[in-house]
Amino acid sequence: MSQTILEMNSITKTFPGVKALDDVNLHVQQGEIHALIGENGAGKSTLMKVLSGVHPFGSYSGDIVLNGEISKFKTINQSEALGIVIIHQELALIPELSIAENIFLGNERAKKGIVNWNETITKTDKLLKKVGLNLSPQEKIIDIGVGQQQLVEIAKALSKNVKLLILDEPTSALNEEDSENLLNLLLDLKKQGITSILISHKLKELIKVSDSITILRDGKTIETLVNTNKDISEDRIIKGMVGRDLTNLFPERQHNIGEVVFEVKDWSAYHPVTVERKILNNVTINARKGEIVGIAGLMGAGRTELAMSIFGKSYGKKITGKVYKNGKEIDVRNVNKAIANGIAYLSENRKEFGLILIDSVKNNITLADLNKVSKNNIINPYEETKAAESLKSRINIKAPSINQETVNLSGGNQQKVVLGKWIYTDPEILILDEPTRGIDVGAKFEIYKIINELVDNGKSIIMISSELPELLGMCDRIYALSEGEITGEINREEANQEILMKYMTKGWGS
Amino acid sequence: MDAIKHLLSENIRRFGMIIALVGIVILFQLLTGGILLQPLNITNIIMQNSYIIVLAIGMMLIIITGEIDLSVGSVAAFVGAIAGVLMVQSELSVFASILICLLIGAVIGAWQGFWVAYVNIPSFIVTLAGMLLFRGLTLVVLDGQTIAPFPDGFRKMSSDFLPDILGGGQLQLFTLLVGVIVSVLYIIHEIRYRRNELKYNFKVAKVPLFITKLIVLVAVINIFTYVLALYEGIPYVLIILALLIIGYTYVMNNTVQGRHIYAVGGNVNAAQLSGIKTKKVKFLVFVNMGILSALCGLIFAGRLNAATPQAGNLFELDAIAAAVIGGASFTGGVGTVFGAVIGALVMGVLNNGMSLMGIGIDWQQAIKGLVLLSAVAFDVLNKNK
Numbered sequence: 001m002s003q004t005i006l007e008m009n010s011i012t013k014t015f016p017g018v019k020a021l022d023d024v025n026l027h028v029q030q031g032e033i034h035a036l037i038g039e040n041g042a043g044k045s046t047l048m049k050v051l052s053g054v055h056p057f058g059s060y061s062g063d064i065v066l067n068g069e070i071s072k073f074k075t076i077n078q079s080e081a082l083g084i085v086i087i088h089q090e091l092a093l094i095p096e097l098s099i100a101e102n103i104f105l106g107n108e109r110a111k112k113g114i115v116n117w118n119e120t121i122t123k124t125d126k127l128l129k130k131v132g133l134n135l136s137p138q139e140k141i142i143d144i145g146v147g148q149q150q151l152v153e154i155a156k157a158l159s160k161n162v163k164l165l166i167l168d169e170p171t172s173a174l175n176e177e178d179s180e181n182l183l184n185l186l187l188d189l190k191k192q193g194i195t196s197i198l199i200s201h202k203l204k205e206l207i208k209v210s211d212s213i214t215i216l217r218d219g220k221t222i223e224t225l226v227n228t229n230k231d232i233s234e235d236r237i238i239k240g241m242v243g244r245d246l247t248n249l250f251p252e253r254q255h256n257i258g259e260v261v262f263e264v265k266d267w268s269a270y271h272p273v274t275v276e277r278k279i280l281n282n283v284t285i286n287a288r289k290g291e292i293v294g295i296a297g298l299m300g301a302g303r304t305e306l307a308m309s310i311f312g313k314s315y316g317k318k319i320t321g322k323v324y325k326n327g328k329e330i331d332v333r334n335v336n337k338a339i340a341n342g343i344a345y346l347s348e349n350r351k352e353f354g355l356i357l358i359d360s361v362k363n364n365i366t367l368a369d370l371n372k373v374s375k376n377n378i379i380n381p382y383e384e385t386k387a388a389e390s391l392k393s394r395i396n397i398k399a400p401s402i403n404q405e406t407v408n409l410s411g412g413n414q415q416k417v418v419l420g421k422w423i424y425t426d427p428e429i430l431i432l433d434e435p436t437r438g439i440d441v442g443a444k445f446e447i448y449k450i451i452n453e454l455v456d457n458g459k460s461i462i463m464i465s466s467e468l469p470e471l472l473g474m475c476d477r478i479y480a481l482s483e484g485e486i487t488g489e490i491n492r493e494e495a496n497q498e499i500l501m502k503y504m505t506k507g508w509g510s
Numbered sequence: 511m512d513a514i515k516h517l518l519s520e521n522i523r524r525f526g527m528i529i530a531l532v533g534i535v536i537l538f539q540l541l542t543g544g545i546l547l548q549p550l551n552i553t554n555i556i557m558q559n560s561y562i563i564v565l566a567i568g569m570m571l572i573i574i575t576g577e578i579d580l581s582v583g584s585v586a587a588f589v590g591a592i593a594g595v596l597m598v599q600s601e602l603s604v605f606a607s608i609l610i611c612l613l614i615g616a617v618i619g620a621w622q623g624f625w626v627a628y629v630n631i632p633s634f635i636v637t638l639a640g641m642l643l644f645r646g647l648t649l650v651v652l653d654g655q656t657i658a659p660f661p662d663g664f665r666k667m668s669s670d671f672l673p674d675i676l677g678g679g680q681l682q683l684f685t686l687l688v689g690v691i692v693s694v695l696y697i698i699h700e701i702r703y704r705r706n707e708l709k710y711n712f713k714v715a716k717v718p719l720f721i722t723k724l725i726v727l728v729a730v731i732n733i734f735t736y737v738l739a740l741y742e743g744i745p746y747v748l749i750i751l752a753l754l755i756i757g758y759t760y761v762m763n764n765t766v767q768g769r770h771i772y773a774v775g776g777n778v779n780a781a782q783l784s785g786i787k788t789k790k791v792k793f794l795v796f797v798n799m800g801i802l803s804a805l806c807g808l809i810f811a812g813r814l815n816a817a818t819p820q821a822g823n824l825f826e827l828d829a830i831a832a833a834v835i836g837g838a839s840f841t842g843g844v845g846t847v848f849g850a851v852i853g854a855l856v857m858g859v860l861n862n863g864m865s866l867m868g869i870g871i872d873w874q875q876a877i878k879g880l881v882l883l884s885a886v887a888f889d890v891l892n893k894n895k
Contacts, residue, residue: 314783335785345783353783356776358843367773368784370766377766382710421784 004065005030005195006051006164011062013050020046021060022219028164033186033196035206035227038216039241039440044199045089047216048166052086053079083163087153087170089438093141100124100137103156127155131185146299147178154185165189165196169438171205175299175466176501183209201440202467203234215240242442250473251445253452255492257476258289261460262343262429267321269309275317279305280484283321287429287460292451294475295464296500302484303464304348307431311345312338325428339368344422348433348464350411354418357407361399362388364406364417369425391420395450412443419450430454431462436470448474468497482506526892527836527852530885534856538863545866546859549741557669557813559858560747561586561806563851565829566836567758568802570850571795573833575775576842577626577633579799581640583825585618586807587818588644593808594657594817597664604663612804618644619800620793627792641826649819658816667750668812671742682743689735693728700724747809754802758847771795775842831878832857835885856881 006028013021021043028034036044049055051064053073064071066082073079076086093102100120109119124137131151141149150170157165167186171179183205186196200206206213207230215222215237222240225232238249263286271277280302287293297303308315310323312335323332330341338345347353355364365388366373373384388402397416399409406417415435422430432451436444451474455461465471471478478495480488480503488503538546545551565582572579589611596607618640625636659665676683700720707714715723738744762768773781774791782788806825811817836853838845860881864874 311783312785334787335783336787339785347780347783352777353779356773356780356843359772359776363769363772367769367781367786370769374766379764379766379769381764382706382712385712386710 003030004028005067007063007065008047008051009063009065011047011050011060011064013046013055013060020219021050024062024216024219024221026214026221027224028195028197029211031190031193031195032211033190033198033209035210035213036197036199036216037201037203037206037213037237037241038222039442042216042241042440043219044216045168046219048086048168048197048199051079052076052084052166080160083161084166085157085160085162085164086166087150087157087168089169093149093152095142096140098138098140099128099135099144099152099155102141102152103127103137103159105156107160123159124155127158128152130158131155132181145178147174147181150174150178150182151185154182154189158189162194165194166199167196168199169201170198171200171202176468177298179205201438203237204469206237207232207234213237217241238441241440249441249445249469251449251452254456255290255476256456257291258458260286261289261326262287262462263324264310265322265324267306267310267319267323269305269316269319272315272317278484279316280309283481283484283486285462285479285486287462289458289460290455291477292455292461292463292475294471294478295462295481296468296471296478296504297464297481298504299466301481301504303481304433305484306481307345307433307462307464308347310338311335311343311431314345339425339427342426342428343431344368344425344427344429345431346418346422346433346435348437350414350418354421355406355414358405360403361392361397361406361409361417362402365391365402365420365424368421372424387424391424395420395423396446410439410443412439412446415439415443415447416450419447423450423454427459429460429462431464433464434466435463436465436467468500471500472496480504480506526889527849527856527885531852531856531859534859534863538859538866542863542866546863547737549737551862551866552737553741553745555855555858555862556748556751557745558862559854560668560745560751561809561813562825562828562832562858563751563854564754564802564806564809565825566832566850566854567754567847568799569826569829570833570836570838570845570847571758571762571771572633572799573775573830573838573840574771574842574845575792575795576778576840577792577795578830578840579622579633579637579640579796580826581622581637581644582799582803582806582829583822583827584641584644584648585615585800585803586810586822586825587648587820588618588651589615589804589807590811590817590821591648591651591657591819593664593811594660595651597661598657598659598817604661607664608808611808612801615800615802615804615807616797617800618803619797622800623793623796626796627789633796648821652817652819654819656816656818660812660815660817664808665812665815666746668747668809669815670746672744672746672749674743680740682739682741685735685739685743686732688744689732689739692735693731696727696731697724750805750809755847755851762847767791767794772843775844777843828854828857831882835882837889856885 004027008024008026011021011024012019024043024047026047038044050060053076056074057072071082094105103124104120109116109123121137128135128137131154133148133151133155135144135148141152170182174182186198186209189196198206198210207227210227212224212226213232214224265284267280267283268278269280271279283306285293295303295306305315309319310332312332313319314335323330325341332338332341332343351357362385366384370379373380373387385402392399392402395416397420398413406414409417435451436447451461463471463475472495476492478490478500479486480490480500482504487506490499535546569579569582592614593607593611596602596610597604622636622640625631626633672684674682674684676687704714704720762771770781770786770791773784773786774788778788807822810821814821832854833845833850834853835856836845836849836851838849857878860878861874864877
């Protein structure tokens with residue numbers, strides 16, 4: 001068991017101006033699940049890119065020893081030939097192709113360039129069984145869920161005779177159920193002798209499945225913890241990651257809750273394409289002044305759909321229902337009206353729906369309310385700069401200047417920019433959809449602090465999250481959403497993961 | 511040393527195309543034995559490229575929003591044909607005809623913008639259809655014939671010069687005066703700008719650098735007007751161009767609408783969720799392109815002194831090339847009006863220089879193609895560094 005399959009010794013990799021990896025060591029034993037953890041920018045992804053040959057031999061210093069031999073990978077193909085397969089955070093599947101075509105993409109079962117479809121399909125079938133997917137190999141990727149797509153990626157890796165499987169944040173886009181599935185599969189593969197390196201921000205799952213945990217911070221190896229008994233505490237890991245004790249994951253807050261400010265009544269909506277599918281069914285929720293209201297639900301429950309349909313009817317068809325602010329009905333027919341009525345919506349995907357990546361911090365912040373710094377449609381550049389500067393320092397966006405393009409910022413800082421954009425519009429109600437997805441522990445804490453500051457100032461917050469501990473730690477009250485219906489409303493004092501899960505999995509009419 | 515290196519690489523990216531333009535100018539100045547920069551030829555370059563510059567400005571906005579317009583050449587021809595019918599055949603007044611033509615341009619832009627923005631048909635398809643549609647309609651309107659000649663008042667716009675009211679002889683004194691006036695306005699603008707920045711505690715350039723910049727630009731302005739003054743002075747069309755360049759630059763940099771155009775091109779989803787009416791923005795950008803295509807058609811018809819069925823052939827490609835050389839990106843969100851003008855001039859000087867050298871149209875096309883490719887390749891490689 002304790003045979004070393006991989007040694008990475010004193011790996012140092014520099015990019016112009018930055019030392020991304022500084023004398024990093026990683027030792028992985030044969031047949032184990034090895035977790036790699038660290039804050040964003042700690043160097044995890046870079047390290048894996050060095051290992052898989054994305055950063056070719058010669059562009060780094062140090063040795064990669066695989067099964068006792070020094071490897072000098074120039075391309076990904078060379079590392080794959082030796083059984084190292086990396087599954088990236090952003091899935092690399094082609095949506096319009098079938099599962100079978102995707103699995104054997106670049107590795108087609110073919111003779112003289114002619115594809116043998118029978119072999120392709122049969123082999124795919126076997127691989128899908130192995131990863132526990134009950135789907136036809138001819139199904140298109142676009143038609144299956146994200147969790148299933150992730151499993152297809154693993155099947156693809158298995159097709160390449162994988163010996164060392166590297167997963168970069170495999171569960172960040174998955175709900176609890178799918179995550180569970182995936183982790184079980186990893187344990188399964190382990191039994192079959194496949195070694196995995198797992199990168200994740202979700203400490204709970206890491207502790208549950210990994211045998212050892214290597215912590216990186218600022219491009220350096222901090223320590224490798226042995227986790228044979230799955231009993232390392234989260235605090236212990238966090239301490240290593242941030243280099244300090246984080247006594248509480250969630251900052252303290254006074255709970256000063258006032259009158260009901262925001263109400264949504266009998267809200268229903270249908271799917272934009274298949275219009276007979278009801279996505280939201282008579283949803284009624286409210287939020288009070290100074291309150292954080294959570295919305296818990298599994299993937300596909302209609303959380304984002306609810307938020308977006310309220311925010312200027314940005315999602316869905318045939319929307320019915322009413323929205324009230326301070327007892328008066330308000331018009332949310334389009335995004336402009338929603339913003340004008342004091343609603344803000346932070347989308348779950350900041351790169352796709354939140355930021356203009358090629359634009360500066362300043363332009364992103366002022367975008368949703370340019371009128372504030374302009375007169376007769378002419379922007380006052382000085383006022384705009386002043387406004388952006390003051391917001392940058394207020395919520396501590398770490399960027400060299402407000403003219404920095406947001407594409408160059410870390411995930412946490414990008415999220416702060418989007419949050420800043422909405423704070424700038426001075427809303428009364430903020431709907432935050434997965435506000436901490438894909439960002440590291442330190443940045444999460446800062447986002448929580450900003451959220452707390454907002455409610456302290458009398459704002460109302462509706463928070464959607466896939467991470468139940470986050471909802472439990474932050475919210476005063478949590479609604480459970482299941483298949484488009486509110487199935488429960490739980491107060492802070494009574495809420496725990498089991499109760500939430502029970503309501504979240506309640507189906508129609510049951 | 512590092513600081514100088516940094517300054518240099520920074521500026522190569524910012525001023526890359528200007529440097530390329532200067533390089534091409536110097537190259538052809540040598541190759542043509544000094545003909546390129548003679549006052550007559552400089553005036554020619556401006557007038558020959560005026561209509562492409564007009565298109566390039568509109569095309570830049572289109573490309574910034576992430577779209578494309580292949581129909582501009584046909585639209586220009588169509589509007590030119592209408593102008594011929596109105597002015598030559600119906601003998602309508604020049605002013606009324608121009609107004610009607612611009613309006614028609616706007617309607618055509620609205621037609622295409624409607625399909626692109628509200629029906630969600632890719633602009634490539636919509637404007638490819640428009641390219642055929644309006645070329646066909648041009649033939650219908652002209653009945654396959656050429657209409658000529660246009661009234662004098664109309665021709666002035668594209669081929670005449672501001673009169674020298676100061677009555678200079680060899681040298682156009684009025685043109686020199688305009689140069690001085692523009693310089694003074696420019697200095698006043700820069701000083702006011704600097705004062706504002708100081709008021710808001712911004713970092714500003716040190717005084718010597720600031721003054722150097724003023725001196726250089728004032729010198730450039732006055733050398734330019736001096737060269738023009740050596741020939742016939744300032745063409746009317748240059749005034750139109752100057753107004754368009756300044757106006758559109760201002761709109762793109764300083765107004766809410768301009769910012770919205772960049773935002774729509776940068777990330778249409780994020781723009782939509784920030785309350786920007788993205789469809790309306792796209793629609794209006796196409797309306798704008800229609801108007802500028804019409805203006806292009808008018809200038810071209812005036813310059814040719816005829817409305818012909820072949821007018822505007824391949825203009826769309828020149829305009830797209832100009833925008834791309836000038837820094838536009840087909841993924842949208844990037845580009846400046848000034849860049850489009852520089853891009854158009856790069857192509858214009860290439861055309862002109864090669865013609866002066868007696869290079870045939872065959873090789874001119876080939877070389878222009880390579881220049882377009884290398885300009886973009888240079889930009890891409892530079893960004894990847």
